[in-house]
Structures are given as C-alpha cells and as structure tokens.
Amino acid sequence: MSQLPKPDSQALRTKYPDVFERPASARLATPLMLLAAFAVFAFGLYDLDFSPTKLVSGLRELGWITLMMIPPDPGSSLPTYLSALGETLSIALLGTTLAAFLALPVSLLAARNIVPSAIFRFPVRRFLDSIRGVDTLIWALVWINVVGLGPFAGVLAIAVSDFGAFGKLFSEAIEAADKKQVEGIRASGGSALHEIRFGLMPQVLPVIAGQVLYYIESNTRSATIIGIVGAGGIGLQLAEQIRVLEWQKVSFLILMILIAVAVIDWISTKLRFAIIGQRAVA
Amino acid sequence: MATAVSVLPAQQLAALNDAYRKAVARKRLKMMLAAAVFLAALVVAGIGAEVNLRTLFTYFGNFVSYFDRILTLDNGQRVWTDVGEWFWGWQKWLKLLAETILISYVGTLIGAVLALALNFFAAQNTSPGPWLRFVVRRLLEFARTVPSIVFALVFVIAFGLGPMAGVLAIAVHSTGALGKLFSEIVENADMKPVEGVRSTGASWLSCMRFAVLPQVSAGYASYALLRFEINVREASVMGFVGAGGIGQELVVAIRKFYYSDVSAILVTIVVTVFVIDITTGWLRGKLFGKEARA
Secondary structure, three states: OOOOOOOOHHHHHHHOHHHHOOOHHHHHHHHHHHHHHHHHHHHHHHHOOOOHHHHHHHHHHHHHHHHHHOOOOOOOOHHHHHHHHHHHHHHHHHHHHHHHHHHHHHHHHHOOOOOOOHHHHHHHHHHHHHHHHOOHHHHHHHHHHHHOOOHHHHHHHHHHHHHHHHHHHHHHHHHOOOHHHHHHHHHOOOOHHHHHHHHHHHHHHHHHHHHHHHHHHHHHHHHHHHHHHOOOOHHHHHHHHHHOOOHHHHHHHHHHHHHHHHHHHHHHHHHHHHHHHHHHOO | OOOOOOOOOHHHHHHHHHHHHHHHHHHHHHHHHHHHHHHHHHHHHHHHOOOOHHHHHHHHHHHHHHHHHHOEOOOOOEHHHOHHHHOOOHHHHHHHHHHHHHHHHHHHHHHHHHHHHHHHHHOOOOOOOHHHHHHHHHHHHHHHHOOHHHHHHHHHHHHOOOHHHHHHHHHHHHHHHHHHHHHHHHHOOOOHHHHHHHHOOOOHHHHHHHHHHHHHHHHHHHHHHHHHHHHHHHHHHHHHHOOOOOHHHHHHHHHOOOHHHHHHHHHHHHHHHHHHHHHHHHHHHHHHOHHHHO
C-alpha cells in the first residue's frame, strides 16, 4: 500500500482561506438557529402545560380507547350513518360547484392579463385572501347563525371558503394562459368578451375542471368536519358518538369516512385523467 | 398584398364539411351527456343536503345584516370609529393568539421530527423491507386522512381539555402529511451517494444520515415551513372543541352574539395568517432560493 504524501496544511490554509477561517458568524449561524428553534420549542412545551405525567396517563387512556374501538360496529344506526354520509358527499359536491360558479367571474377581475390596472386588481385579490384566511369551520358557524343548523349551512360554508381559494387558483390559471389565441381573436375583430370566451376559456376550462375535481375530493374531508359545529353530515354523528364515548361506533364512522374519501379520490383521479390527460395530473 | 385562397371543388368540400359536422355533433352530444349527468348529481345532492332556496332568499338578508351587525359597536357606531373599544380585549386575544401560534409551532416540530423518523421507511428506494414500507405507508395515510379536528376531539377526552390535545392532534396530522411529502423527496434523491457510503461498509442508518439526508434536508425544511403556515389556520379552530388557542374565544363570541368581538377576533386571525404567510414565504425564498416559494 502506497502512502499518500502528507498534505502541506500551511499552503492549503493560505490557498483556501474561506474554508479554514470562516467568520464566527457563519460558523455559529446554524447551531444558533437550531438552539433558538429548540428554545422556542421548550418554552412552548412549558407554556402549553405539557407534563410527562399527563402525557403518560393520556397515552394510557388513548390505548384504552383504541382497544374499545375494536371491532368497529355501527350498532343499529347503520341506515342513519349511510344517509349522513350521503349528506356529506352532497355538501361537498354542491359547495364546490357553487364556489366554482361564483369564483369564475371574480377570478377574471383578479387576473393580470384581463385587468391590467393594479388599482382594481389589488382590492379583489386582498378580498379573496381574507376569505381564504378564515377557516371553513368559522364560516360554518357564521352560516349557522344565518340559515340555522343543518347541512345547508355546510354547503354555504364550503362554497364561501372555496370561493376564496378558487378565485386565486383560477386567476393564476388565466394568467398562465397563452396570449396568442387572444390576439388572434382581437385581430379578427372580436370584442373583449369574445376574447375571453373564445381566446381564454378553451385554454383555461380544462385546468379549472381539474382543480374543481381535486377540491371536491378535498372538500369531502372538510365536509366531514364542519358537522362537528352542527352543519350536518357525518361529522355531526361522529362528534356526537365521541361525546357519548361510543367508541365502536366512532371507529366505524372513521372507517366509513376513510373509505368514502378513498373512493372519491379514485373517481376524481379517473375523471381528471379523462379531462386533462395524464400529463397535467400532478 | 394580394394572396389567392384556393377553394376546393364543391364535392370534395361537402364531404369534408360533413365529416367535420359529424365530429362536432359527436363532441357536443358527449358534452351534453356529461352536463346532464352532472346536473342530475347536483339535483340529488341538493335533495340530500336539504337545500332550500327559499330559506336562502328569506335569510340572505340575514347574512348581509350579520356583517352589518358584527361591524357595529354596542353604542351603535361603526367599529372603526373607536378602535380602542372594538379591540377592548386585545391583551387577552394577543395572548391567545400567541398560544395558537405556539400550538402550531410545537405541533409542526413534533410532526416534522416524527415524519423524519418514519419517511425513510416509507420511501421506495430506501425502505429496508416491503412489509415495513406497507405498514408505515398505511399508518401515514391514516394520520393524513383523518382530519386534525377529529384527532383533537378524541385527544381532548384522553388528555383532558387544553392546548396539549391541540398540539398532539396537529402533530399527528402533520406527521401524516409531511411523511408523505418527505418520502416523495427521498424517492427523487440521487442513489449514487448511498451506494458510495454502503460500499465503505456503512450500516443502513449511516447510509441515510450521510448519503440521503444532505440531499433532502432543504426540501424537508421548506415543506415543514409550509406546513407551519397551514397549521396556524388549523390551530385557530382547535379551540372549537376545547383544544386551546383563540378558537375558544371566537366560538363563545359567535354563539353568544357578541357581535363586535366576532369581527375583532376574525380580523386578528386574518392579519396573523397574512403575516405568517408572508414571513414564511420570505423565509423560504431566502433559505432555499426562489423556486421553493411556489
């Protein structure tokens, strides 16, 4: 075995000063950041009343609950649960569709290539942002105050909170559209509305359809939780059964939700493939 | 500039036109069918969700007047005429807001650490065995699909009321979401460094530590920051089920019709979410370059 010649460390040091003599600030940056992150974490544990005894007893309790959940059993309320699941799916479908119809015209106003003036665009965008900043559950509470308890409030809550999300997503899709078609329509003498209808929409609609389908899927999840505050669907049943500690029913309901979400996931992926082709399903 | 447009003979043209019309008609029929199926689904859903348009029309005024009411102080003035009165509880609310952010911070951190521990088992290229991979994947899927508020409902019973249940619920849900994203980054990682480290006789753990982790840690941090952003929103409603944070105060204000409090708390939540969004967006741009911001 040949021995490598001993490196001349002095020459190396003079050749690469930034490797050997990094300033203290650069060397300490990462450890200090980690330390700060950990300090905040430790303070958080203290401030949020974490204690080992609570954790242990809680985990023991959780273990009991899990044991009591087996086997999942709906008891005699299977028909109720099935209709509640149908209600949840209806809420998701209706809410998303309503949101998409409402968001389409507004998203045009928020798109840079349609409304070039930032003064008009800015308030529309901030308006959409603030709607998105409020959680669906909060919207559900507000709508319950307006139309009363029940699934209808859930539909409206999903519609409003998705309206904010769709407005942003749609306007991004419109901004990404190709300008050439629009220019072609204008060159042949089309009005501004013609440009949107025949130049933009054919490009944008498949993208929008894909996003709407994806949201129907994710709203199936949202629709399960808004029931917790009283806006109908399977979440209402779930929250009730958790409150009365009927763990077998709880696990059955959770199972139902998981299966429903998986089925919707499968269907919407198929549909998205059909609408926009494999390439765009990212 | 005169150009001649050549026109095909009428017979040839007729055949082409015919084929074109047929193709368009077929496409239209397909569209109409799809639209009909969709409409039918909507009608069925409308019946299922007890949609009552008359209720909406009767009560839509309520929606507008609700916002009118939450923007009015007890003395009948608009809220912005007396900001001090509007945000009368700002000390209490700021404290709860800080608690909300802390809940999402601690929850995200626990979730990220757990996801970090689990994701190598879930990724196709690094998992030590297919069985382990299958089990870990299903576990992550479960943690991801069950909404965090459902976890919170159960944890409130197991761990008692308070922010701890909220933190754990967010941690479990984040583990599921981040575990999936992390393992996808690992699956995209270059495997040559792993081979290099393994050829020196290193254990599986050392392979992960010295060959995979340096490639993926930037992506991990970026996703964790994004998750933190989402979790701030989630933590703001944890209080609805008694799991800490500002949600408790909000739900009380809404249920007890303390109108101006509702708008004040909503404004603080929206502003906080904005600030966190902008800060983490800036941080991600700064740490990981522009492309990570999208």
